[in-house]
Amino acid sequence: MPKNHIPKEICFKLFKFHAMKCFHYFKDKSRSKGQRSAPELKEERKSEEYSGPDRITKSSCSAASPRSIPELYEEKAHNLRVFSFSELRQATHDFNLLLKIGEGGFGSVYKGSIKPFDGKGEPVVVAIKKLDKHGLQGHKQWVAEVQFLGVVDHPNLVKLIGYCAVDGERGIQRLLVYEFMQNKSLEDHLFRRVFPPLPWKTRLQIILEAAEGLAYLHEGLEVQVIYRDFKASNVLLDENFNPKLSDFGLAREGPMDGRSHVSTAVVGTYGYAAPDYVQTGHLTDKSDVWSFGVVVYEILTGRRSLERGRPKAEQKLLDWVKLFPADGKMFSSIMDPRLQNQFSIRAAREIAKLADTCLLNSPKDRPKMSQVVERLKQIIQVSDEENAQEIESPEVSDIEPAETEKTSNQVNVSESWKRRMAHLAKLGEHAEGASRRRLMMLQRAGVP
Numbered sequence: 001m002p003k004n005h006i007p008k009e010i011c012f013k014l015f016k017f018h019a020m021k022c023f024h025y026f027k028d029k030s031r032s033k034g035q036r037s038a039p040e041l042k043e044e045r046k047s048e049e050y051s052g053p054d055r056i057t058k059s060s061c062s063a064a065s066p067r068s069i070p071e072l073y074e075e076k077a078h079n080l081r082v083f084s085f086s087e088l089r090q091a092t093h094d095f096n097l098l099l100k101i102g103e104g105g106f107g108s109v110y111k112g113s114i115k116p117f118d119g120k121g122e123p124v125v126v127a128i129k130k131l132d133k134h135g136l137q138g139h140k141q142w143v144a145e146v147q148f149l150g151v152v153d154h155p156n157l158v159k160l161i162g163y164c165a166v167d168g169e170r171g172i173q174r175l176l177v178y179e180f181m182q183n184k185s186l187e188d189h190l191f192r193r194v195f196p197p198l199p200w201k202t203r204l205q206i207i208l209e210a211a212e213g214l215a216y217l218h219e220g221l222e223v224q225v226i227y228r229d230f231k232a233s234n235v236l237l238d239e240n241f242n243p244k245l246s247d248f249g250l251a252r253e254g255p256m257d258g259r260s261h262v263s264t265a266v267v268g269t270y271g272y273a274a275p276d277y278v279q280t281g282h283l284t285d286k287s288d289v290w291s292f293g294v295v296v297y298e299i300l301t302g303r304r305s306l307e308r309g310r311p312k313a314e315q316k317l318l319d320w321v322k323l324f325p326a327d328g329k330m331f332s333s334i335m336d337p338r339l340q341n342q343f344s345i346r347a348a349r350e351i352a353k354l355a356d357t358c359l360l361n362s363p364k365d366r367p368k369m370s371q372v373v374e375r376l377k378q379i380i381q382v383s384d385e386e387n388a389q390e391i392e393s394p395e396v397s398d399i400e401p402a403e404t405e406k407t408s409n410q411v412n413v414s415e416s417w418k419r420r421m422a423h424l425a426k427l428g429e430h431a432e433g434a435s436r437r438r439l440m441m442l443q444r445a446g447v448p
């Protein structure tokens with residue numbers, strides 16, 4: 001076996017360790033980038049234990065039961081390239097600071113270029129994450145990342161190309177090699193002023209595709225995967241601004257054998273973790289659904305889930321947006337000013353309503369991610385159809401740009417309503433199917 005291969009026994013031992021040993025930390029994203037620090041280690045809440053059977057030992061797996069991630073990984077591990085440390089050192093010009101593109105709780109990320117798999121053709125540009133020396137905690141996350149990303153395969157999940165693990169005389173080295181994502185993270189584009197604002201359409205695409213990535217993890221694999229760290233910085237953007245989820249170090253297998261949850265130590269990021277999970281340590285797919293709801297509100301508002309620099313009432317995004325309900329007149333005041341009113345208020349309201357269901361107190365009441373995906377598709381389709389129709393009938397759009405936000409006090413309500421109905425009637429002439437039914441419902445609801 002090559003020296004830098006992860007020995008199988010280590011994987012199993014680590015997963016066993018994962019299953020028994022306590023660890024508990026929380027990342028705080030309310031600080032700005034410059035204030036970042038590594039995740040804090042916090043007091044232990046309870047043992048990290050599966051509520052399902054111990055699926056680490058192969059003997060516990062019958063032929064009929066779904067296979068665990070380590071087992072699936074064994075089958076698929078050959079898809080990953082195993083790099084030597086010197087290859088990756090060369091790829092990054094000895095981890096040159098000029099090639100450093102990011103830093104998170106795990107370590108530093110560098111841009112690099114490696115030889116293609118078959119050694120022929122152009123070098124491949126990659127992102128290389130180098131683990132800081134954070135001991136076993138970091139190593140455990142590294143193993144989880146390799147195993148989960150070695151198993152999953154979806155256009156909205158970042159691709160792991162390979163890894164490097166060497167335990168040499170000069171210490172332990174753990175690295176990960178990913179496909180390079182050209183447009184950094186959603187966090188960068190939403191909150192850093194050096195980037196131009198994300199247009200509305202791009203935001204919709206990101207919300208939908210990120211939801212598809214989560215739905216695949218929850219419902220599209222032999223074993224359910226709970227991501228546990230859904231947040232704007234973990235949504236990377238490719239050259240077309242398609243989102244891909246990254247960072248599987250905290251991912252866990254979902255409950256098995258009809259159990260309702262997995263009991264775990266509480267890990268995640270402040271501002272994104274579901275309150276029920278934080279309070280009880282009971283992890284379900286609905287914990288991810290909550291975090292998704294938080295990120296949706298970040299995308300609508302352009303504000304971070306926690307911003308300590310704001311007035312008290314505005315520091316917690318979820319508390320603040322509650323003051324402006326999706327159905328209310330003042331809803332538009334929460335929308336990201338960088339959108340400069342270039343968005344569909346109707347779609348925004350519907351998306352906020354959907355986010356509200358993701359943020360319901362009881363996890364059971366939250367939708368499944370597949371339901372979220374379906375609803376988003378409907379909202380986006382209606383919004384696209386309306387857009388197209390507005391372009392086709394510019395004279396109507398001139399009279400009432402109904403889909404472009406106006407503050408509620410800009411126009412007299414009944415005048416606005418009349419014009420809106422005229423606009424809807426005009427649109428109705430072209431509307432098909434769902435869109436026509438929706439228009440009819442709106443018209444029937446009719447009196448201002």
Ligand SMILES: Nc1ncnc2c1ncn2[C@@H]1O[C@H](COP(=O)(O)OP(=O)(O)OP(=O)(O)O)[C@@H](O)[C@H]1O
Nearest residue numbers: 102103104105106109127178179180181184185233
């Ligand atoms: N595959 C990639 N392609 C391009 N850039 C990447 C890639 N992976 C990470 N990055 C960059 O590195 C940054 C740091 O990523 P990393 O996941 O280490 O930290 P983080 O997500 O900001 O924080 P955390 O440790 O809490 O997850 C990202 O925000 C992104 O800009």
Ligand SMILES: [Mg+2]
Nearest residue numbers: 104233234247
């Ligand atoms: Mg990350």
